[in-house]
Amino acid sequence: MNPRDEQHPTAATALISARGLKKSYGRTEALRGASLDLRPGEILAVTGASGSGKSTLLHCLAGIVRPDAGSVAYGGERLDQAAETRLSALRRGDFGVVFQFGQLIPELTALDNVALPLLLSGTGRRPAEHQAGEWLERFGVRGQADLRPGEMSGGQGQRVALARALVTGPRAVFADEPTGALDSLAGEQVMTALVHAARESATAILLITHDAQIAAYADREVWLRDGAVHAGSDDAAGQEAVRHEG
Numbered sequence: 537m538n539p540r541d542e543q544h545p546t547a548a549t550a551l552i553s554a555r556g557l558k559k560s561y562g563r564t565e566a567l568r569g570a571s572l573d574l575r576p577g578e579i580l581a582v583t584g585a586s587g588s589g590k591s592t593l594l595h596c597l598a599g600i601v602r603p604d605a606g607s608v609a610y611g612g613e614r615l616d617q618a619a620e621t622r623l624s625a626l627r628r629g630d631f632g633v634v635f636q637f638g639q640l641i642p643e644l645t646a647l648d649n650v651a652l653p654l655l656l657s658g659t660g661r662r663p664a665e666h667q668a669g670e671w672l673e674r675f676g677v678r679g680q681a682d683l684r685p686g687e688m689s690g691g692q693g694q695r696v697a698l699a700r701a702l703v704t705g706p707r708a709v710f711a712d713e714p715t716g717a718l719d720s721l722a723g724e725q726v727m728t729a730l731v732h733a734a735r736e737s738a739t740a741i742l743l744i745t746h747d748a749q750i751a752a753y754a755d756r757e758v759w760l761r762d763g764a765v766h767a768g769s770d771d772a773a774g775q776e777a778v779r780h781e782g
């Protein structure tokens with residue numbers, strides 16, 4: 537089945553709304569007025585050439601990096617102005633993050649890696665391990681629960697990383713090339729598991745990818761060029777974002 541066929545309703549109101557984001561690193565202008573809406577429950581692919589600002593945009597939306605200018609609103613709350621303590625609370629509860637190389641804690645088993653965000657938010661060990669086991673099951677890696685990251689394949693590790701990102705029931709997951717280190721079969725399997733889990737829990741996914749086959753899993757696709765967001769051809773909200781920049 538074409539992954540785009542699995543449609544779902546999108547709400548008119550954005551979950552996260554970024555307007556006119558600018559961010560420079562020294563003389564490098566990574567973002568030059570990027571605007572984007574992530575709608576509740578949608579899977580949005582962000583593509584673009586290397587160095588076009590994709591990771592920087594993701595970091596600004598997730599409250600990891602503060603933009604130099606512009607705004608990021610999450611349900612009306614301005615993340616670009618929020619205190620660090622508030623941003624880390626959001627990253628622990630409302631947002632999940634997955635990177636290209638999972639970034640699991642090497643000393644912990646798969647189960648403990650997934651249980652950790654729950655333990656950090658005050659869930660008791662037993663319920664945390666129970667929920668972690670359920671999420672490993674959902675991603676098809678329950679059999680690897682007692683393995684450490686070094687003992688798993690890349691695809692298994694990424695499934696564990698996704699389980700860890702989703703275990704707290706986040707409203708949004710930010711995935712930066714989550715299949716970038718996998719072969720195409722493992723990548724497709726990871727994406728199928730991610731899309732399924734996101735649909736079930738109505739979690740919005742911001743997915744950065746270079747790969748058109750991976751982007752095809754998204755409901756909507758935008759591309760970045762020179763630090764600004766450009767809409768896909770069928771994307772009215774994105775067109776708005778482009779106008780907004782002008």
Ligand SMILES: Nc1ncnc2c1ncn2[C@@H]1O[C@H](COP(=O)(O)OP(=O)(O)OP(=O)(O)O)[C@@H](O)[C@H]1O
Binds near residue numbers: 566584586590
């Ligand atoms: N922490 C940093 N320090 C200095 N320069 C940075 C930093 N992060 C990003 N940059 C620069 O900002 C620009 C945009 O980088 P970014 O990682 O956002 O792009 P990208 O589209 O995600 O690239 P890639 O696809 O290669 O990962 C690049 O020129 C990059 O070198």
